[in-house]
Amino acid sequence: MADSTETILDNLTSKMTEVLSRVQTSSSPITDSPMVPISIKLDGSNYGLWSQIVEMYISGKDKLGYINGDYPQPLETDSSFRKWRTENAMVKGWLINSMDHSLVVNFIRYPTAKQVWDSAATTYFDGTDTSQVYELRRRVSRMKQAGGSIEKYYNDLQGLWREIDFRRPNPMKCTMDIQSYNSILQEERVYTFLDGLDDRLDHVRSDVLRLKPFPSIEQAYAHIRREDLRQSVMISGAEAVPSGAVMAIKGMKSGQSQTLLKSGSSSRSKGHSDGNKCTHCGSTKHTRETCFKLHGYPDWWHELQARKKRDAPATEDVPGRAAVATAESQLSLIPVAAPSTSTPDQGCSQQGDYWAWY
Template sequence: MNSDDDVSVHSSHLRQNPSDDSSSPYYLHPSDNPGALLVSEIFVGNNYIAWSRAIIIALTVKNKAAFIDGSILAPPADQRVLHTAWLRANNLVLSWLMNSISKEIRSSLLYVASAVDLWNELKTRYLRSDGPRVFHLEKSLSSITQGSLTITEYFSSFKTLWDEYLNYRPFPTCSCGKMASCTCNLFDFLLMRQQSDYVLKFLVGLNDSYASIRSQLLLCSPLPSMAKVFSLLIQEESQRELNNSVDHETHALLVKQVNHQPKFLKEKSKRSSLYCTHYGYNGHTVEKCFQLHGYPPGWTGPKGKRYSPTVNAAISNEEVYITNSNENQKFSLTHEEFTKLLALANSNPSLPQTNLTPAVNLATSHFSGPISKEDDWDCS
């Protein structure tokens, strides 16, 4: 290849538009719209740290971060193709930055010529001195508590403060190159201490209801990572929600069972809370005592003074258990035996009347049909 060919290739290369090269920062994708909103967070003045971080990430994805960090400056005007490509890409980035700034601040930046100048202007104006901000962050990290927040909500609030704090207090790096030959693992020790502070500050703000699991975590040496701590707390929170749900369902079921129990059981429960002060019996009050005030017309049940309760009966599956408290006896009857006993007692008037408690009457209704009127005695 002769010299004329070299000049021709060089001239062709200069004339080539870098905007057509997808790997070049000058490349403009068809979807790159000057009116697009690059980030969701609008810059309002007091959120410079979060906003600038979001902008850098977005521009890196677009391969345009070089237009704000000063890596690509405006080429000479005599390099027409390159200058035009730079101008188009610069104005695109400038438009994206303007769109993400509030109107009140944007009005003072309308005549900034390049994206890097706009970026430096905002940095000079709004990147505050780290002293007051670090003080505020230290105070917030020391006072933040979970309160009524869930574990996820509390962790998000805490991590936002912690990340901003680390932005002002970044981990130191070695600039002399001697750290690479260090054998004492000082760097790993400092990193571990920073992570321990991270976990400890987070655990301090937890509610006292998590005191048990917090104590277990503090006994670990070294402390678990924040990811592990968060995972364990989420599991604990989920378990508590499950237990609370089961407790509520059980309580609702018990209430439903009480509300839907048979009417005669409700009546017995109601009568068992009444007490006659004249004869000392349950089931009625002295104002409704038949023995004192007379029996109602048509009363067919037994009459006369009732003896002190000595015989008690209780139902268990298909048997009736009868206890004689005076003689300390206890025996059980089957359904058939209990029916015969009642029939014998009712057919022989010479047998002494036995005071059966409401539990015996309940057994009678369980095995022999509806409860008899005898169950409505009042001191008879």
């Protein structure tokens, strides 16, 4: 009876071992497939990007030695030859499958993955071509934001700088020298980035230059982007102020802009402020969306306050109707509300309007 039980246990153990072996075999890593999941294909013009992506992928599979020479081909009589042959074919398959079909015929006949890799580098790598470096630097020096988005301008610059770094790597050997070189390079790139920004960001550009310690290019971009986003929010919140009117007022002389501002505020009715209240500061002259205390004061705010104090004695006796007439003669294209008979010091608020702050 005991022998029968032992035999049954042995058979059961043997079958379980066989099943586990089959499961492990069937679930062998998919990562060893020669079909490499890289969307970018080598086409002859993108070797720099292609080589970095493929090298990163192969290194992640712990097979980098098959393209850098760390795993040379052993003798066929060596016990490790069979494994080397299998893994070499797998890495070679990764390289071939990451190439455009028109290029495969040029590399498929090489017996080792290292030969495929070296041949591609010899054929397409132009890192020592000074004309390429010159063209990249020329494009960097001429690149401007030109009214486009901050993101696109920054990303385009970074792409060019990465290509330059690939062709002109840091030549320093000492750790301290490497850090010093990188710091100087970062500072120069911040200057280049700031120089290409639109003039509307000039005051933010000055803020970045005053930062201590001096920022990296990533930090400078983050600072500029935050200010650009804030300006976009403020502009989108000015529902009742046409953008053309704002730009025209900025271009007027001090006396002209002050006259228009006073006439615009005096022509509004006090009844328009009913139910209009900022939930941030409690003022009844604007809403939360246009609250300067919450979103920050624009550049022209302090100038306007100084002008009001300076021009107040000269404008106290100017009727509202005359002020509107003067403004209309200067800005015939800007829509102005119908003038009232009230005097400038009777100005009222307008819901969602910047004029409500004056």
